[in-house]
Amino acid sequence: xxxxxxxxxxxxxxxxxxxxxxxxxxxxxxxxxxxxxxxxxxxxxxxxxxxxxxxxxxxxxxxxxxxxxxxxxxxxxxxxxxxxxxxxxxxxxxxxxx
Numbered sequence: 693x694x695x696x697x698x699x700x701x702x703x704x705x706x707x708x709x710x711x712x713x714x715x716x717x718x719x720x721x722x723x724x725x726x727x728x729x730x731x732x733x734x735x736x737x738x739x740x741x742x743x744x745x746x747x748x749x750x751x752x753x754x755x756x757x758x759x760x761x762x763x764x765x766x767x768x769x770x771x772x773x774x775x776x777x778x779x780x781x782x783x784x785x786x787x788x789x790x
Contacts, residue, residue, distance in 0.1 A: 710718075755762045 751766070754765055758765065
């Protein structure tokens with residue numbers, strides 16, 4: 693069961709393995725390609741309009757279902773949205789500092 697280890701048996705098959713530089717270049721290339729795609733795919737005005745319409749429908753349904761509590765619900769949702777925006781701004785500031 694003892695195999696003899698020779699210098700040639702320790703060599704890697706370099707025809708299929710890639711160096712760190714080659715892997716890095718491929719990663720950068722895929723990042724650039726992904727960046728090019730996001731400018732067309734990420735922001736979709738039709739979906740944004742649909743989401744705003746859905747949100748307004750949700751608010752009107754809340755108002756119908758809970759008329760007495762609607763003002764409190766609306767205030768809490770507005771405050772939550774404000775906190776999300778503030779959190780996003782803080783994270784962006786930290787990213788710029790890093």
